[in-house]
Amino acid sequence: MNDFNAVRDIPILLGAFFVLTAAIGLVRFPDLYSRLHASSKLITLGSAGIFIGVGLEFAQTEALSRLAAVLLFQFLTTPLSAYLIAQAAYLRGLKPLLEGPDEWNALGKAALLDERLEETGGG
């Protein structure tokens, strides 16, 4: 620990910790939908911490602009990919493990979405 730099290293270590817990949650949680909680939330803050630490290490405009782009992009895309995966799996009929109600009640009804996409030309 001879070159310990608190400002740079604490975000990196926290980020790495969150990425590791995300992987542990991904392996341990019981079904896909619970695993999405672990992957979407933890990876966002984990990668943000690591990118901030890396940016503080470089502290140059070239590096900071690229890291800001990656960071912004992660914040925009991680929730969207979680949404897409959950929707696709649910509408294709992957049963969630529930202890409460299922108020959507459209399990396996991908055909509904198919028609809507045909109409709007989104296919």
Place this chain on the structure above:
Amino acid sequence: MRGLSLNILLAIVWTLFVGEFSLRELAIGVLLGFAILSIFPLSLGTGGYVRRTLALVRFGLFFVRELTVANVQVALWALLPHPPLHPMIIAYPLRLRGDNAQTVLAATITLMPGSVAMGFNPERTVLYAHTIGLGTVPEARASLKKVEDALLPLYGQGAVQSGPLEDTA
């Protein structure tokens, strides 16, 4: 639009005034310009801009705080031997209107404690979310309502649907 251009103009004037064009001076100029705009909203006609910017800042702080809470919570559950997950899928009647606002809401809810957005109904009036660790259905709805309340000032009155959906939430 007028507020934003005035703010940028004031920032550039500040950098010229200091005589040094750098990112730091530009940031200071933006802050000082914003202070001027918020002190004289009537004569400059920037009340709306100031309100919207403050709402954006407040939402950013709310977002960071809730994201931290969510991460610590899920990290704890990943490490506990028997996490109290209690998963369920709830329907949440939306008050926000418009594709843009609803997309931001769905993305934000995915990063908030205990909920992942799963889909909309075809009319785009109800958001379905998978929740873990939020107890009963009314509690989960209240948790989503908190996020929507934080987003409402950003999209103004035009995006709000007032009516019977109010009391079911």
Place this chain on the structure above:
Amino acid sequence: MIINLALGIVTLSVLLVTVRVLRGPSWGDRIMAFDFLSVNLVVLIALIAVKTKLIVMLDAALVLSLLGFLSTVALTRYLLLGRVMR
């Protein structure tokens, strides 16, 4: 020093997620794990950029994060609709 430790931790998480890719059990799990792997690789590349002091690596991280999201969208569309494009 710290960078090596962080690299080790992220590599460990890559290995754990590989278990999830192999075990499945559903296609949704595999897509999610691949999405997670792509973000993990972006993080790894950013850390390697610090270790080797090469800023060019960050360009690779940017491109990889774009490609990761694109592939996730394509895979979920294939899962949901049975095709990626018309």
